Structure formats: C-alpha cells, structure tokens
Amino acid sequence: MNATPVHAHISDAIKAPDLVRLAPNLYVARFETMKVYSTLVAVERLLASGRIRPGATLMDSSSGIYAYALALACHKFGLKCRIVGSKTVDKTLMVQLRILGATVEQVEPQATLKLDQSLRVARIRELMAADPDLHWMQQYHDDIHYCGYEPVAELIAAGVRGAPLTLVGGVGSGCSTGGLACALREHAGDTELIGVQPFGSMTFGCEHIEDPGIIIAGIGSSIPFRNVRHALYDQVHWVSFDYGLSGAVALLREHALFAGLSSGCCYLVARREALLNPGRNVVFLAADTGHRYVEGVFAHYPDALALDGLQPTPVQRLDQLRLPWSAMRWNRAAFEPNVHPLPATAAQSAAAH
Incomplete structure (x- = not known):
C-alpha cells in the first residue's frame, strides 16, 4: 500500500488536478484552483535564475484565481505579494488574500472590461516607476507561465490512454491550454486543442459581439495577450453566459461536480465532442470550484437549459x-487580434463538424 504523501505547504497539496471519468471517452481535469501549479513553477524558476531575489515583492493584475495562486506562491517562498484588481474581487477571495499577507489595491469600477484591464495595467506601470524593485509577473505575457503545465500534461497522458486525445479548455491567458497542448503533443501524440471563449473577447476576434449576460471571467480578454499562441488551436468555440450557466448546472446535476462558470462552458463543448468522436478521449479543464459563482450562476439553476437541445452555429x-x-x-x-480579415488558412476551413 502506497503511503499518503505529506506536503510541506498547502499549495503543493492542491496544485495538481484530479482526473475524473464522466463518460466512456469523456474526462475532466478538476482543479481546486488551476493556476497554482504554473505559478509555483514560475516563481521557483525566477528565484533559481536570479531574476528575483529572496524577499522580493511580486506583483500582477488579477481579480480571480491567479491572485490566489500568486499569494500562495509568495507565502510558500517567503516573498511579498501585491495585487492590482478590480472591484469584482469577491469578499471570500479578498479576505484570504489579505490574511495571506498580500497587498490588494482595487481600481475604480469602469464601464467596460477593456477600460478596467487597461486601468489596472496603467496602475502597475505607475507602481513600477515608483519602485523598480517590484517584479511584475505578467501572467498574460511572460511565457515562463507555460512551464508549470508540463507536469500536469504528464499526469493527463499517464491517466488517459488508449485513444487519440482532445483537450478542451478556456483560453484566458493562453498558458493553460497552450502549455498543456505543447507538452501533450510530446507525450501523447498529436493532441487536438479546442479553445473556449466568451463573446466580447478580442483574443480570437469576437470583440464586436457583446454578450447581454456577462463576459465570462478568466477565459476572455479585451486587450491582447502575448501568451496566446493562436497557431496551437484546432477549433475555437464561443459560448454565451446562459449556455455556460447551463453547462455548469448540468455538470453538478449529472456528475456531482461543483465547478465554475468557465468549467460549464468547457463541459458543454467537451460533452458534444465526446459524443461526436467516440474514437477519441476528450479531456476538459475545470479551472476552479463553484463557490464564487453561487449567487451569479447556481442560484439561477431553474433557468438552466437541457444540454441535449443545445448546438453550436458552425462558422x-x-x-x-x-x-x-x-x-x-x-x-x-496564426492570428493578430484586431487585424482582420481572418487568415486564409482558418477562413477557408470547414465549419466545426
């Protein structure tokens, strides 16, 4: 009998996902909070390379799971943490960040996500100018954040075998899906990568459509992210808030898996892919738990739609x-946000299934 591992820090205990089989060829990589693994690896490598010194202050812009991951990494390695967030940081996360020792600054509410993200970046530049010793982690632009997904890919490749692999995940900064796809293509053959986006996100050219619900936190963007490598993706799906809500409620109802809104979007897409392609194993990413979505998503479960009746519009x-x-x-x-039309290789392709 294998001994239960004893961890030196809580971040090491929660960093890896649990793999759960939901259907014959459908799996979920369920994280408590997804960015912990990659952030730990990034900070460890920054220390080892001398790019940051012991006791340094690490800073970034975040209103969600990256803020928590950075605070945990700083706690583990004895570093200081500073977060520039928006007013959307929920109370549960805010209390945890401050008890962990992070300094949290919230910018004033803005009319659009673009203005909010731009204001946060501008504030970070002000802080950097005032204190050059601050280290800006740049989760959206520094590709060191790719490195932490290599061990996660090894875990997935070892646990999901017997058929070609399809990975489904929210795009966000690009690191989770991009880092996993690069590593899986080395460990598990030519993995297909499906990126999930909200309407209103410019990352894959959908800034012209506004979701009347809400832009889904964490998987979209209103400013370009250098860490998104568009040429890694085989398909892209854009999912509305209402459909994401339906996916999240179905994931809990059908599989007792309580996960966030982006996980609901990914489940919707992955479930369909698994049904259409029984010869492939489909793995989707559940980036966080559902606790911070109770009021905004799960409380509206009577409004959830049956997934069997939902189909995408192929474009x-x-x-x-x-x-x-x-x-x-x-x-x-390849693709550059805000540069249209779409590159010919993608524009001339057949619609998804």
Whole structure:
C-alpha cells in the first residue's frame, strides 16, 4: 500500500488536478484552483535564475484565481505579494488574500472590461516607476507561465490512454491550454486543442459581439495577450453566459461536480465532442470550484437549459459569429487580434463538424 504523501505547504497539496471519468471517452481535469501549479513553477524558476531575489515583492493584475495562486506562491517562498484588481474581487477571495499577507489595491469600477484591464495595467506601470524593485509577473505575457503545465500534461497522458486525445479548455491567458497542448503533443501524440471563449473577447476576434449576460471571467480578454499562441488551436468555440450557466448546472446535476462558470462552458463543448468522436478521449479543464459563482450562476439553476437541445452555429469567418454558441475550425492558424480579415488558412476551413 502506497503511503499518503505529506506536503510541506498547502499549495503543493492542491496544485495538481484530479482526473475524473464522466463518460466512456469523456474526462475532466478538476482543479481546486488551476493556476497554482504554473505559478509555483514560475516563481521557483525566477528565484533559481536570479531574476528575483529572496524577499522580493511580486506583483500582477488579477481579480480571480491567479491572485490566489500568486499569494500562495509568495507565502510558500517567503516573498511579498501585491495585487492590482478590480472591484469584482469577491469578499471570500479578498479576505484570504489579505490574511495571506498580500497587498490588494482595487481600481475604480469602469464601464467596460477593456477600460478596467487597461486601468489596472496603467496602475502597475505607475507602481513600477515608483519602485523598480517590484517584479511584475505578467501572467498574460511572460511565457515562463507555460512551464508549470508540463507536469500536469504528464499526469493527463499517464491517466488517459488508449485513444487519440482532445483537450478542451478556456483560453484566458493562453498558458493553460497552450502549455498543456505543447507538452501533450510530446507525450501523447498529436493532441487536438479546442479553445473556449466568451463573446466580447478580442483574443480570437469576437470583440464586436457583446454578450447581454456577462463576459465570462478568466477565459476572455479585451486587450491582447502575448501568451496566446493562436497557431496551437484546432477549433475555437464561443459560448454565451446562459449556455455556460447551463453547462455548469448540468455538470453538478449529472456528475456531482461543483465547478465554475468557465468549467460549464468547457463541459458543454467537451460533452458534444465526446459524443461526436467516440474514437477519441476528450479531456476538459475545470479551472476552479463553484463557490464564487453561487449567487451569479447556481442560484439561477431553474433557468438552466437541457444540454441535449443545445448546438453550436458552425462558422467559417469571424463576421459570421453569433450568440449563443458558435464554433469554428481554426486549423492552427496564426492570428493578430484586431487585424482582420481572418487568415486564409482558418477562413477557408470547414465549419466545426
């Protein structure tokens, strides 16, 4: 009998996902909070390389799970943590961050996500100018954040075998899906990568459509992220808030898995992929638990739609995107946000299934 591992810090205990089989060829990589593993590896490498010194202050912009991951990493390695967030930081997270020793500064509410993100970045630049010893982690731009997903890919490759692999995940900063896809393509063959986006996100050219619900936190963006490597993605799916809510409620109802809103979006897409492609194993990422979505999502469970009745609109061009769910075969095309039209390799491809 294997001994239960004893960890030196709580971050090491929660950093890896649990793999759960939901259907014959459908799996979830369920994280308590996804960015802990990659943040621990990034900070460890920054210390080892001398880019940061013991006792340094690490800073970044975040209103969600990256803020928590950075605070945990700083706690483990004896570093100081500073977060520039928005007013949307929920009370539960805020209390945890402050008890962990993080300094949290919230910018004033803005009319749009773009203004909010831009204001946070501007504030970070002000702080950097005033104190050059601060280290800006740049989760959206520094590719050191890719490194922490290599061991997660090894775990997935070892646990999900017997068929070609499809990975489904929210794009966000690009590191989780990008880092996992790069490593899985080394360990598990030519893994297919499906990125999930909210409407209103510019990352894959959907800033012209506004979701009347809400932009889904964590998987979209209103400013370019250098860590998104568009040429890694085989498909992209855009999912509305209402459909994401339906996916999250179904995930809890059908599988007793309490996960966040982006997990609901990914479940919706992955469930369909697994049904359409029984010869492939489909793994989707559940980035966090559902606790901070109780009021905004799960309390509205009577409004959830049955997933069997939901289908995406297949599109070949970005100007064909439409609510509530669109899908495009991206075919690993290069792309620059805000530069249109879509590159020919993607624009000429067939619609997703």
